[in-house]
Amino acid sequence: EVQLLESGGGFVQPGGSLRLSCAASGFTFSTSGMSWVRQAPGKGPEWVSLFHDDNTRQYADSVKGRFAISRDDSRNTLYLQMNSLRVDDTAVYYCVKDRGDFWGQGTLVTVSS
Amino acid sequence: DVVMTQSPLSLPVTVGQPASISCRSSQSLVYTDGDTYLNWFHQRPGQSPRRLIYKVSNRDSGVPDRFSGSGSGTDFTLKISRVEAEDVGVYYCMHSINWPWTFGQGTKVEIK
Numbered sequence: 001e002v003q004l005l006e007s008g009g010g011f012v013q014p015g016g017s018l019r020l021s022c023a024a025s026g027f028t029f030s031t032s033g034m035s036w037v038r039q040a041p042g043k044g045p046e047w048v049s050l051f052h053d054d055n056t057r058q059y060a061d062s063v064k065g066r067f068a069i070s071r072d073d074s075r076n077t078l079y080l081q082m083n084s085l086r087v088d089d090t091a092v093y094y095c096v097k098d099r100g101d102f103w104g105q106g107t108l109v110t111v112s113s
Numbered sequence: 114d115v116v117m118t119q120s121p122l123s124l125p126v127t128v129g130q131p132a133s134i135s136c137r138s139s140q141s142l143v144y145t146d147g148d149t150y151l152n153w154f155h156q157r158p159g160q161s162p163r164r165l166i167y168k169v170s171n172r173d174s175g176v177p178d179r180f181s182g183s184g185s186g187t188d189f190t191l192k193i194s195r196v197e198a199e200d201v202g203v204y205y206c207m208h209s210i211n212w213p214w215t216f217g218q219g220t221k222v223e224i225k
Contacts, residue, residue, distance in 0.1 A: 044205060044217075044219045045154075045162060045207075050214070058212045058213070099164075100154065100162070100167075100207065101167070101173060102160065105161055113187050
């Protein structure tokens with residue numbers, strides 16, 4: 001059974017940093033593309049960052065230069081380092097496998113002063 | 114960026130009746146490999162999105178066969194043959210042909 005378990009969300013002031021983690025199990029993590037998708041309160045989902053199965057990385061323009069996606073295949077874990085956080089980064093952040101076939105339960109990030 | 118436009122944005126339905134949601138993309142979603150990268154998701158209140166359909170018409174594992182996807186190029190449709198109460202929530206189309214992958218605005222389905 002595929003499982004994606006996010007952690008690391010919380011409350012942070014504008015300009016602060018957070019590191020999200022996603023522990024994956026139930027599939028071959030090392031050969032899978034993995035993403036972070038966020039959903040602001042009352043809004044639709046937004047694809048934030050993608051770590052392709054060819055090891056290339058993509059970022060939404062809204063987070064480019066501030067967020068960094070990485071992975072540790074030995075630990076089956078995906079990360080999202082979020083720096084210079086802004087109020088409009090407030091959202092539930094989901095860990096997502098491939099082109100959306102499996103999603104985690106999400107972790108809430110709240111950026112507020 | 115590819116813009117995904119859904120209609121309607123709100124869809125009141127009667128249990129047992131069919132329902133249909135349209136999705137249009139601002140450019141063709143046919144990739145160089147010949148596949149069309151259009152997906153449909155369903156999100157119930159308080160839950161994570163769940164993918165129902167990938168590559169236009171392929172149902173994900175465990176998705177009831179009352180859900181079907183069709184279309185080509187830039188015009189796509191999700192159909193529910195007979196709506197059940199558990200089908201309420203928001204439906205999103207999404208493309209993954211090039212970056213950034215984007216979603217439609219969502220269609221909220223509710224029971225009349």
